[in-house]
Amino acid sequence: MATRVLQRFIMPLDKDPDVLPLYVDPEAIVLDADKDTVGGDKSAKALNAAASRQSTSTGAKVAVEDVLGRHAFRVREGQELSFGTYFNGFAAGYWRRWTVVDAVTLDVTLSGAGAHVIVYRSMANGRSQKVDDAVVTGDAETTLSFDLPLVPFQDGGWYWFDVIAGAADATVTAATWSAEVPDDRAASRTATVGITTMNRPDFCAALLESLGADEDVLAIIDRVLVMEQGTKKVADDAGFPAAEKALQGKLRVIEQANLGGSGGFARAQLETLRAGESAYVLFLDDDIICEPESILRAVTFGDLARRPTIVGGHMFSIYSRADMHSYGEVINRYRFWWQSAPTVLPNWDFGNRNLRSTRWLHKRIDVDFNPWFMCLIPVEVMERIGLGLPLFIKWDDSEYGVRAQAAGFPTVSLPGAAVWHVPWTDKNDALDWQAYFHQRNRFVAALLHSPFKRGGRMVSESFQHQVMHLMSMQYSVVEMRHQALLDVLEGPGKLHADLPTKLGEVREMRKQWQDADLQGDPDAFPSPRREKPRKRDMDSDVPGRAAQTKMKLIGAARQFKGVRALSREFPEVALPAMDAKWYRLASLDAAVVSMPDGTSAAFYQRDPEQFRAALKKTVEIHKRLLREWPALAEQYRAGLQDVTSQEAWARTFGIEEAE
Known part of the structure; x- marks a missing residue:
C-alpha cells in the first residue's frame, strides 16, 4: 500500500470576492427543513422549496487580503471560519461509493498559538456532527492529523474542518486529504486535454494559459489539443504566445472544418487513442474559466475508481460566480429529455446559502451523464464503446453517457471539480438554428x-x-x-x-x-x-x-x-x-x-x-415516425458501432491515409 493525496486545500487564483464563498465560509449553519417534517402536502412542499432558497447570509465577509496564496489563508484573532465549502469540503459519499478508498487522513498544517481545528462530518440528510478536534499549543508551524473512516457514508455526506483562531492570528499553510491505496494506483495516470474552439480566441488563450500555470496540473497532462474550427484563430490572439509558453511544448493546434462540438471532441478522442500515451481524454469547452485543481481531482478520482468511470465537473455561472448552474444531470427515459437529478435544485447560490446549510447537497447525486464543458473519459471506455456520435452539437455528451452506462461504465459528477461557464438559460438555442440539432x-x-x-x-x-x-x-x-x-x-x-x-x-x-x-x-x-x-x-x-x-x-x-x-x-x-x-x-x-x-x-x-399548411405537414411526419419507429430504431442500433468507430471518424476528418 502507498499514500496518495486525494484533494488539496486551495484558495482562488484571482482572489475574486465573488468566488470566496466556494472556498471559505464565515457563516453559521442554518439547515433547511427536512422533507419528512414538511410532509406530502403540495402547498407545504412548495413553501419549503421557496424557503430553502432564501438567503441565510448575515452579511459576514472574508477579507480578500487574508488569502495569502494558493494554499494559504489567515484566520484573524478570535475568528471562526469553516472550510466546509464546495472546493474545500471532502465529498466523502462519492469516494465511498465509487472508489477503492475506505478511509482518509486529513492533515492540516497551521501556525498560531491556541488555534483550534475542529473536524465535522455530515450525513446524507444534511445533519452534521463533530468528529474530532485538536489545538495548536505553540507558536511553531504544526501539522494536525485526523484519521477518518468512510464507512458511514453509504448514501452521501461530507467531511470538513473549521478553524478558530486563538489570541493570535492563525495561518493555514496547507491541508490535504490522503488515503492508503494499492501500490499500482499510487502514481497518477495522465490525460490528453481536448478543447474545441470556434471564434473565441481570447477565452481559449486564457484557458490554455491557466492549464500551464500549475506545475502539478501540467505534470499529468500529456498533450493539450485545440481543435480550431473558426475563422478567428486562437493562434492569432495576443495571449497565445504566453499560453503556448506556459504549456511547455505540450500544445498542438489542429485546424479542421467546422464540425461542431461533436467533431472537435471526437477528434480529441481519436488523437488520444492513436497516440497511446494517455489514460484519459479530458474535454473542456473553450469559453470557460477552469479551476485547475479540478483536473487533478478528476484524474485522481478516475485512477482510484472501482471500475473505469467517466468523471465530470459541475458548472457555475460565469456571470454570478457563486451560483451553481448544473450539479447533476439525468435522462428521463420516458420523455427522453435531459434534466437535473430529482433532488437537485438548479441555480443554487452558495453566497446566499452555504453548503453546510443545504440538505440536498449532502445526499449523493447519481447521474446518467456529465455535459462536456468538463468531462474526463477513460481510454478503456472509448476502446469499448467507440467515439461520440457525429451530431454537430447537442446530445452527443448525454448519448455517450447513456451508452457508457449500458456498457457498465458509470458517470460521476464530482463535487469539488468545476468550471465557470455561460448558463444555458442565457442562450437562445431553442429558437435559433440550434433548434434543428435539438430535435x-x-x-x-x-x-x-x-x-x-x-x-x-x-x-x-x-x-x-x-x-x-x-x-x-x-x-x-x-x-x-x-x-x-x-x-x-x-x-x-x-x-x-x-x-x-x-x-x-x-x-x-x-x-x-x-x-x-x-x-x-x-x-x-x-x-x-x-x-x-x-x-x-x-x-x-x-x-x-x-x-x-x-x-x-x-x-x-x-x-x-x-x-x-x-x-x-x-x-x-x-x-x-x-x-x-x-x-x-x-x-x-x-x-x-x-x-x-x-x-x-x-x-x-x-x-x-x-399555420394550416405546417400543421398538416407535422401531422404527416409524426404519423410516419410512429409507424416506422420499430424498424428505424433497429436500423440506428445496428449502425451505431460503425458510425462511432475510429475508422468512420478518420474518414470524416480526412486523415485515414495520413496516419
Whole structure:
C-alpha cells in the first residue's frame, strides 16, 4: 500500500470576492427543513422549496487580503471560519461509493498559538456532527492529523474542518486529504486535454494559459489539443504566445472544418487513442474559466475508481460566480429529455446559502451523464464503446453517457471539480438554428436507447411542441424541426456526410422566415399599435393548467380566422423574452419578441395559411415516425458501432491515409 493525496486545500487564483464563498465560509449553519417534517402536502412542499432558497447570509465577509496564496489563508484573532465549502469540503459519499478508498487522513498544517481545528462530518440528510478536534499549543508551524473512516457514508455526506483562531492570528499553510491505496494506483495516470474552439480566441488563450500555470496540473497532462474550427484563430490572439509558453511544448493546434462540438471532441478522442500515451481524454469547452485543481481531482478520482468511470465537473455561472448552474444531470427515459437529478435544485447560490446549510447537497447525486464543458473519459471506455456520435452539437455528451452506462461504465459528477461557464438559460438555442440539432439529435439518441415502445412520449410531445411553436408564430422553428425529423427518418447513414454541411443548410433555410430576422437596433421595428386597446392588460403570471388548456383551444380556433389589418404593419405588443410564452403569443396577430440572450428581437406575424399548411405537414411526419419507429430504431442500433468507430471518424476528418 502507498499514500496518495486525494484533494488539496486551495484558495482562488484571482482572489475574486465573488468566488470566496466556494472556498471559505464565515457563516453559521442554518439547515433547511427536512422533507419528512414538511410532509406530502403540495402547498407545504412548495413553501419549503421557496424557503430553502432564501438567503441565510448575515452579511459576514472574508477579507480578500487574508488569502495569502494558493494554499494559504489567515484566520484573524478570535475568528471562526469553516472550510466546509464546495472546493474545500471532502465529498466523502462519492469516494465511498465509487472508489477503492475506505478511509482518509486529513492533515492540516497551521501556525498560531491556541488555534483550534475542529473536524465535522455530515450525513446524507444534511445533519452534521463533530468528529474530532485538536489545538495548536505553540507558536511553531504544526501539522494536525485526523484519521477518518468512510464507512458511514453509504448514501452521501461530507467531511470538513473549521478553524478558530486563538489570541493570535492563525495561518493555514496547507491541508490535504490522503488515503492508503494499492501500490499500482499510487502514481497518477495522465490525460490528453481536448478543447474545441470556434471564434473565441481570447477565452481559449486564457484557458490554455491557466492549464500551464500549475506545475502539478501540467505534470499529468500529456498533450493539450485545440481543435480550431473558426475563422478567428486562437493562434492569432495576443495571449497565445504566453499560453503556448506556459504549456511547455505540450500544445498542438489542429485546424479542421467546422464540425461542431461533436467533431472537435471526437477528434480529441481519436488523437488520444492513436497516440497511446494517455489514460484519459479530458474535454473542456473553450469559453470557460477552469479551476485547475479540478483536473487533478478528476484524474485522481478516475485512477482510484472501482471500475473505469467517466468523471465530470459541475458548472457555475460565469456571470454570478457563486451560483451553481448544473450539479447533476439525468435522462428521463420516458420523455427522453435531459434534466437535473430529482433532488437537485438548479441555480443554487452558495453566497446566499452555504453548503453546510443545504440538505440536498449532502445526499449523493447519481447521474446518467456529465455535459462536456468538463468531462474526463477513460481510454478503456472509448476502446469499448467507440467515439461520440457525429451530431454537430447537442446530445452527443448525454448519448455517450447513456451508452457508457449500458456498457457498465458509470458517470460521476464530482463535487469539488468545476468550471465557470455561460448558463444555458442565457442562450437562445431553442429558437435559433440550434433548434434543428435539438430535435434531430434527441430523436437519434432516443432511437438508440429508449426502452419504451415507439420512444415513450417522444412523438406525442414533439407534436405538441410543434403546435405551440405554430401558435407562437415561430414558423422558422417549426420548419427546422420538420427537417430534423425528415433527416432522422433517413437513418444513420448520412450523419457523417451531413456533419460539415448541415449547419449551412439550416441557416439558409431559416433565412426564409420573418420570425428569424433578428435585429439589434431598438428602432428596427414599428412601435406597437392596435385599432382597439386590449380589454385587459396582458397578464405576466403563469396561467394554471385549465387556463392553458382553454388557451390552446382558443389559439387553435383563431387560426381559421383572418388577422387584424393593422397587425400587418404594426406589432400589437413588444414582449421581453421572459414573457414570450406560447399562451401569450397565441392571442396575438403580431408582436416584437426579444431573444433570451438580450441582443436582438424579431417581428412575429400570424399567418393562418402558413399555420394550416405546417400543421398538416407535422401531422404527416409524426404519423410516419410512429409507424416506422420499430424498424428505424433497429436500423440506428445496428449502425451505431460503425458510425462511432475510429475508422468512420478518420474518414470524416480526412486523415485515414495520413496516419
